[in-house]
Amino acid sequence: MLEIKNLHANAGDTPIIKGIDLNIGAGEVHAIMGPNGSGKSTLSNVLAGRPGYSVTRGEVLYAGQNLLDMPTEIRAREGVFLAFQYPVEIPGVGNSYFLKTSVNAVRTHRGEDELDAMDFLSICEEKMKLVEMPSDLMSRSINEGFSGGEKKRNEILQMLLLEPKLCILDETDSGLDIDALRVVAEGVNAMRSPDRAMLVITHYQRLLDYIVPDRVHVLSGGQIVRSGGKELAGELEAKGYGWIGNPE
Amino acid sequence: MSAQNPELERLANEEYKYGFVSDIESDQIAPGLSEEVVRLISAKKEEPAWLLDFRLKALARFQEMLEEKHEPGWAKVDYPEINYQDIIYYSAPKPSVEVESLDEVDPELLRTYEKLGISLDEQKRLSGVKVAVDAVFDSVSVATTYRAELEKQGIIFCSFSEAVKNHPDLIKKYLGSVVPYSDNFFACLNSAVFSDGSFAYIPKGVRCPMELSTYFRINSAGTGQFERTLLVADEGASVSYLEGCTAPMRDENQLHAAVVELVALDDASIKYSTVQNWYPGDKNGVGGIYNFVTKRGACRGKRSKISWTQVETGSAITWKYPSCILQGDDSVGEFYSVAMTNNYQQADTGTKMIHIGKNTKSTIISKGISAGRGQQTYRGLVKIGRKAEGARNYSQCDSLLLGSECGAHTFPYLDVENPSATVEHEATTSKIGEDQIFYCLQRGLSEEDAISIIVNGFCKEVLRELPMEFAVEAQNLLSLSLEGSVG
Numbered sequence: 234m235l236e237i238k239n240l241h242a243n244a245g246d247t248p249i250i251k252g253i254d255l256n257i258g259a260g261e262v263h264a265i266m267g268p269n270g271s272g273k274s275t276l277s278n279v280l281a282g283r284p285g286y287s288v289t290r291g292e293v294l295y296a297g298q299n300l301l302d303m304p305t306e307i308r309a310r311e312g313v314f315l316a317f318q319y320p321v322e323i324p325g326v327g328n329s330y331f332l333k334t335s336v337n338a339v340r341t342h343r344g345e346d347e348l349d350a351m352d353f354l355s356i357c358e359e360k361m362k363l364v365e366m367p368s369d370l371m372s373r374s375i376n377e378g379f380s381g382g383e384k385k386r387n388e389i390l391q392m393l394l395l396e397p398k399l400c401i402l403d404e405t406d407s408g409l410d411i412d413a414l415r416v417v418a419e420g421v422n423a424m425r426s427p428d429r430a431m432l433v434i435t436h437y438q439r440l441l442d443y444i445v446p447d448r449v450h451v452l453s454g455g456q457i458v459r460s461g462g463k464e465l466a467g468e469l470e471a472k473g474y475g476w477i478g479n480p481e
Numbered sequence: 482m483s484a485q486n487p488e489l490e491r492l493a494n495e496e497y498k499y500g501f502v503s504d505i506e507s508d509q510i511a512p513g514l515s516e517e518v519v520r521l522i523s524a525k526k527e528e529p530a531w532l533l534d535f536r537l538k539a540l541a542r543f544q545e546m547l548e549e550k551h552e553p554g555w556a557k558v559d560y561p562e563i564n565y566q567d568i569i570y571y572s573a574p575k576p577s578v579e580v581e582s583l584d585e586v587d588p589e590l591l592r593t594y595e596k597l598g599i600s601l602d603e604q605k606r607l608s609g610v611k612v613a614v615d616a617v618f619d620s621v622s623v624a625t626t627y628r629a630e631l632e633k634q635g636i637i638f639c640s641f642s643e644a645v646k647n648h649p650d651l652i653k654k655y656l657g658s659v660v661p662y663s664d665n666f667f668a669c670l671n672s673a674v675f676s677d678g679s680f681a682y683i684p685k686g687v688r689c690p691m692e693l694s695t696y697f698r699i700n701s702a703g704t705g706q707f708e709r710t711l712l713v714a715d716e717g718a719s720v721s722y723l724e725g726c727t728a729p730m731r732d733e734n735q736l737h738a739a740v741v742e743l744v745a746l747d748d749a750s751i752k753y754s755t756v757q758n759w760y761p762g763d764k765n766g767v768g769g770i771y772n773f774v775t776k777r778g779a780c781r782g783k784r785s786k787i788s789w790t791q792v793e794t795g796s797a798i799t800w801k802y803p804s805c806i807l808q809g810d811d812s813v814g815e816f817y818s819v820a821m822t823n824n825y826q827q828a829d830t831g832t833k834m835i836h837i838g839k840n841t842k843s844t845i846i847s848k849g850i851s852a853g854r855g856q857q858t859y860r861g862l863v864k865i866g867r868k869a870e871g872a873r874n875y876s877q878c879d880s881l882l883l884g885s886e887c888g889a890h891t892f893p894y895l896d897v898e899n900p901s902a903t904v905e906h907e908a909t910t911s912k913i914g915e916d917q918i919f920y921c922l923q924r925g926l927s928e929e930d931a932i933s934i935i936v937n938g939f940c941k942e943v944l945r946e947l948p949m950e951f952a953v954e955a956q957n958l959l960s961l962s963l964e965g966s967v968g
Binding site: 304306 | 915922928935937938939941942
């Protein structure tokens with residue numbers, strides 16, 4: 234599904250990612266852990282195509298295609314989804330309207346018919362139950378005045394609605410209490426399927442108690458310094474990031 | 482313009498949709514301003530002596546002002562000196578005979594309005610929504626629809642010229658009663674040379690059953706458009722009125738100096754909406770309309786209400802301050818504005834809320850959007866008079882910048898003479914967020930859709946004040962003229 238080969242990337246002019254190789258197959262869930270400043274968020278931004286990040290070397294294949302050649306919105310329509318660490322607020326734009334526009338942009342790209350308001354609403358209601366999302370959040374402006382937990386639920390709701398093939402979760406657990414964390418994780422787990430790949434980026438091991446990964450990679454200084462099974466996360470939690478050392 | 486956004490560049494360069502010129506013969510007078518010209522206009526319209534007198538007094542005052550260089554220089558707009566002798570002050574499509582039915586109107590003229598999306602044929606109007614339209618082409622009104630239906634309820638809706646002929650008492654009573662001929666430089670010019678416009682009178686206790694609307698179109702080259710609109714809502718009456726405006730693309734600047742007067746008596750309410758889309762000039766700032774307009778409403782009666790809503794996307798320069806004089810106790814004034822400047826457009830707009838009566842209340846919501854090298858100024862006055870016990874005002878002015886070469890400025894003036902008044906002012910300026918755009922792109926929206934929804938969201942509080950059937954039009958218009966540079 235996703236093949237990252239010798240990726241080097243800058244945030245602005247600063248080199249952050251210094252040679253990452255990573256393969257995520259369909260149906261797999263990989264976790265990337267690492268201390269602050271190790272390049273975790275840069276990796277997710279580069280994959281999603283955020284302006285201000287540039288790839289200086291290497292390549293990324295997504296379902297066999299050159300991901301880095303695709304404009305940001307095409308990546309999204311092709312099924313790359315980024316659940317944001319800090320979802321932005323867009324005042325005056327109804328959440329429900331935005332979600333419908335988004336779903337229809339993706340459907341049109343896939344050659345499917347656009348959903349009308351009624352169909353969208355019924356699908357939406359079903360998914361909202363899954364993330365325990367109060368219905369009044371749909372009629373409010375995107376993320377405006379949402380609590381941290383509500384914002385993250387809104388991200389997962391969008392993911393459920395868009396049915397992406399590659400889900401990137403950027404520190405989705407940050408700022409969540411244990412109940413919200415459980416709800417969010419249930420939403421993510423409902424998305425696990427043999428034809429979908431997931432990349433879960435987190436600082437802490439606790440999210441991985443709920444979303445159990447197939448592989449865990451430790452990022453430090455812009456490189457993957459260690460990879461292992463799910464037990465690696467527990468080990469890190471016990472010993473701290475100092476234990477894996479710094480490649481530089 | 483950011484090279485990162487080729488789609489935006491394409492959109493920003495999209496041509497003005499209404500820039501065509503209609504091939505219609507017109508009856509024009511020679512350029513220039515003089516007593517002779519004013520007399521000629523008045524004669525062409527077969528006006529009574531008192532109206533000619535009003536014009537001549539205005540002309541005399543205007544000539545004084547011109548000599549004394551009273552052309553307003555305080556606005557934050559910049560334009561080369563206008564030679565008032567170069568302007569053609571009267572232009573009318575030929576033949577300028579009174580038409581009894583649409584069959585007699587030049588088909589080219591009807592086609593022009595069809596192209597603008599306005600059908601003057603009552604039978605042909607789609608959907609169940611009825612909107613009575615007065616169409617003003619260059620200097621004269623060419624057709625007014627649904628007149629018979631309105632007359633059944635005693636509502637008068639016709640061109641200004643007809644009103645002078647058929648309802649002289651009403652015109653004499655109210656013309657210049659809100660905006661005196663000597664009010665300001667451009668109002669004075671208008672009072673001397675105005676050619677036509679719309680008039681509406683809603684009698685006591687009548688709620689106007691449909692939207693009234695005037696559609697202004699400048700067609701001829703070298704002409705100025707000077708129309709006058711007068712709306713009177715008698716006791717307990719209510720009306721919602723909308724005006725729209727477009728003009729062909731021309732390299733020279735054309736002057737539009739209109740005057741709008743509104744009068745609301747006891748318990749009356751007037752909602753006045755404008756979708757202004759005069760030709761803004763090209764992307765290098767060549768051509769476009771100078772939109773120098775005086776709009777004022779008088780809430781004369783107790784508990785009366787006047788609400789201005791404007792969506793200003795066109796014109797090279799906009800200079801207008803739709804205002805409310807809150808004379809009646811418990812009267813209410815509202816001003817909702819979206820002004821958008823792209824390329825080299827300049828706008829200096831806002832409102833004046835003059836609180837005179839007790840417990841008068843006003844609300845100002847202004848949203849300015851600047852893109853390209855557009856310059857945008859909000860200028861507003863809230864004046865609370867000595868006797869305005871318990872007056873209240875709330876003002877909110879938000880500016881949104883797209884790109885780094887545009888500007889937004891806010892000049893709120895407060896003048897409070899009564900200590901019991903409550904005046905609140907809030908202002909924000911923000912740049913359209915790259916992170917907001919990225920968020921939308923990451924959800925599969927195109928860049929143009931992303932900017933369009935962000936901007937429409939920014940303007941939502943104003944757009945929702947527009948009559949339903951025009952809100953969609955306004956949103957489309959914003960999307961079309963808004964997409965400028967980001968980054």
